[in-house]
Amino acid sequence: MREFTEVDRGVTLSEALLRHDKWLEKKGIKTTNFAVVTWSNWDCRVMLESECRYKKIRKPPYFNRWINLKVPFSEVFSGVxxxxxxxxxxxxxxxxxRAHCGLDDAKNTARLLALLMRKGFKFSITNSMFHQCTDQSLTGKQPQEHLQFPLYQPHKLKDLHVPIIQFHPHCYCGVNSSKGMVRKPGPKQGSLFFGCGNWTAARGARCHYFEWASS
Structure with a gap:
């Protein structure tokens, strides 16, 4: 009963999105390369998208790509x-x-993310609403739209009681990215990079993911 009372006293979805957007501006976050972090894809891919369409609300574009924390967590903990x-x-x-309370779930997701960040894990966008085909080749120039957190040196990492693994980044399609090498003559020749995991020679990439591989 308490949960329903809190919802009834809350603001509308359009007002909540507006307040959130203003909060991002006030904190100076909106102009940075930030990302939404969720636990599963349901919130951004299904719930928020369908609600905004049904209520004819303009959804801020930064909700179109996100980090599903399940992905790196599963890889760190051996596929659990x-x-x-x-x-x-x-x-x-x-x-x-309380489990399944929206606010409490968000706070605990943030705590889990912060812990992995302190351990030095490197995060990338795992999913997005964009799946259109492109004509770009993995060996060509692609937009460098990605999110990275610095990877600490192993001797500085605190014990997490699990093996420290730098997981293979996912592209915006939500699959393991493909690893390629720059073959065109120039200063970057021979450099390794990650691109769309659905790339094929026939159709090119399905998303614009691009990230230089750590040397």
Whole structure:
């Protein structure tokens, strides 16, 4: 009953999105290379998208790509599949609040993300709403739209009680990216990079993901 009362007293979706956008501007975040982080793809791919379409609300474009924290967490923990509460506890954190409460889930997702960031993990966009085909080749020039966090040196990492793994980045299609090498003569010749995992010689890339591989 308490949860329904809180929802009834809340603002509309359009007002919430507007307040959130103004908060991003006030904090100076909106002009940076930031990303939305979720636990699963449901919130951005299905729920928010369908609600905005149904209510004819303009959805801010930064909700069109996101980091599904399930992806890096699963790779770090050897492919384990679990819910958010189990993931938080598996990472050595105590769950705070009530499971499936939107605000509490968001706070615990942020705590889990912060822990992995402090450990030096490198994050990339895992999913997006864009799946259109392009004519770009992996050996050609592609937009460098990606999100990275610095990877700490191993001797500075705190013990997470699990092997420290730098997971293979995912492209905007949500699959493992393809690794390529620059063959065109020039200063970058021989450099390795990651691109769309759905790239084929016949149709090119399906998304604009691009990231230089760490040397």
């Amino acid at each position: 599949r679990c819910n958010l509460k189990e993931a938080v506890q598996m990472a050595g954190l105590a769950w705070q609040g």
